[in-house]
Amino acid sequence: MIPPMKQSSVQKIAIEGLWENNPIFKQVLGICSTLAVTNLVLNTIVMCVALVFTTALSSATVSLLRSYTPRNVRMMVETLIIAFYVIIVDIALKAYWPQMSTSLGPYVGLIITNCIVMGRCEAYGISKPPAGAFWDGFFNGLGYSYILLIIATIREILGMGTFMGIAVPYFSSAYWDKWIIMVMPPGAFFMLGLVVWFFRTIQPRKEEKAK
Amino acid sequence: MNVGMELWQALVVCISAIFTQNILLSYFLGLCSFIGVSKQLKTAAGLGAAVVFVMTATCAINWLAYYYILVPLHLEFFRFILFIIIIAAFVQFIEMVIDRYSPVLYQNLGVFLPLITVNCAILGAVLFMLVREYSFIVSIGYGFGSGLGWFLAIMAMAGIRERLANERIPRGLQGPGITLFIAGLMALAFMGFTGVLQGT
Numbered sequence: 001m002i003p004p005m006k007q008s009s010v011q012k013i014a015i016e017g018l019w020e021n022n023p024i025f026k027q028v029l030g031i032c033s034t035l036a037v038t039n040l041v042l043n044t045i046v047m048c049v050a051l052v053f054t055t056a057l058s059s060a061t062v063s064l065l066r067s068y069t070p071r072n073v074r075m076m077v078e079t080l081i082i083a084f085y086v087i088i089v090d091i092a093l094k095a096y097w098p099q100m101s102t103s104l105g106p107y108v109g110l111i112i113t114n115c116i117v118m119g120r121c122e123a124y125g126i127s128k129p130p131a132g133a134f135w136d137g138f139f140n141g142l143g144y145s146y147i148l149l150i151i152a153t154i155r156e157i158l159g160m161g162t163f164m165g166i167a168v169p170y171f172s173s174a175y176w177d178k179w180i181i182m183v184m185p186p187g188a189f190f191m192l193g194l195v196v197w198f199f200r201t202i203q204p205r206k207e208e209k210a211k
Numbered sequence: 212m213n214v215g216m217e218l219w220q221a222l223v224v225c226i227s228a229i230f231t232q233n234i235l236l237s238y239f240l241g242l243c244s245f246i247g248v249s250k251q252l253k254t255a256a257g258l259g260a261a262v263v264f265v266m267t268a269t270c271a272i273n274w275l276a277y278y279y280i281l282v283p284l285h286l287e288f289f290r291f292i293l294f295i296i297i298i299a300a301f302v303q304f305i306e307m308v309i310d311r312y313s314p315v316l317y318q319n320l321g322v323f324l325p326l327i328t329v330n331c332a333i334l335g336a337v338l339f340m341l342v343r344e345y346s347f348i349v350s351i352g353y354g355f356g357s358g359l360g361w362f363l364a365i366m367a368m369a370g371i372r373e374r375l376a377n378e379r380i381p382r383g384l385q386g387p388g389i390t391l392f393i394a395g396l397m398a399l400a401f402m403g404f405t406g407v408l409q410g411t
Contacts, residue, residue: 032332036239075299109290
């Protein structure tokens with residue numbers, strides 16, 4: 001389904017999405033719907049898979065339809081395309097994993113308004129060919145996911161002493177006073193703040209590089 | 212349930228949406244525009260006011276659309292698309308009305324309206340309203356309270372960020388980083404309201 005592309009250009013898109021222009025610490029977009037589920041690693045993985053799926057396919061679809069889309073209604077068209085894929089995810093989850101579907105609640109539906117999906121469609125899909133748009137969406141989704149997984153892992157271990165529901169030695173024992181605050185909303189804000197701080201510090205600035 | 216009881220429940224839900232279950236600080240919704248538009252008090256106030264208005268109205272409209280159109284037709288799975296269309300159409304409509312009748316208001320509020328369509332807090336409030344099976348009156352109270360809670364949070368943040376503009380902040384922490392830390396502190400403060408309302 002995806003036409004082949006030159007190795008080098010896929011590589012460039014990958015670096016761009018995973019590191020140079022990472023959706024979380026560089027663009028700071030689309031945190032809303034996913035940050036809420038980062039208190040459990042398993043929920044985060046499911047949300048991230050759903051997000052990668054939606055971003056990649058909707059960006060590719062937008063790109064396929066780009067010559068038929070009038071400019072002034074393109075936002076509406078993009079939203080509908082995104083909503084279409086999110087509904088697929090939602091129904092699939094309800095059918096095959098009802099338990100996960102209830103525990104994620106309305107957050108699956110909120111992927112529609114996740115800024116990163118729309119952001120990639122606007123920034124890449126609307127003006128470039130479908131194969132590139134697919135990879136761009138895919139790697140941006142991945143770049144987004146690994147940061148959130150870092151956050152989720154730390155939050156779950158410190159806050160509950162478990163990793164994907166399995167007890168972690170030491171952190172689940174009586175020696176470790178569980179940081180309840182980590183699984184509550186403020187913990188998510190602090191962790192995300194720390195992660196953004198860390199990655200922005202180790203990532204050299206564009207202007208410095210150019211010199 | 213009689214009307215008096217419902218009004219009382221709407222009030223309780225409204226207050227809890229503002230303080231104990233703030234849509235931004237405990238559900239992380241509307242975070243993108245919260246970080247992007249909280250640099251100045253004036254713009255924050257404009258966006259906040261627009262959110263309060265749109266959220267109250269769309270909660271009401273979407274409640275009617277869901278229970279009177281989708282449920283009788285058994286098209287519940289279609290809800291995401293319908294809600295998004297209703298929100299976008301409503302925002303567009305309001306923009307036209309304001310532009311026509313109040314140029315002053317349009318200048319202050321108009322630029323923020325298109326931003327709202329993609330504000331996840333609006334769709335989020337609508338989806339939460341359905342999950343919790345609120346009645347019509349309670350839904351309006353919930354929409355209004357959520358909007359007001361968001362307004363309160365972004366105003367507080369803008370006030371703090373205006374003061375921060377002259378402080379020396381480490382490079383990696385500038386902008387979004389420090390905003391997230393402050394949001395964390397605010398979330399901690401708002402957690403103090405937990406337990407103020409019984410039975411919500």
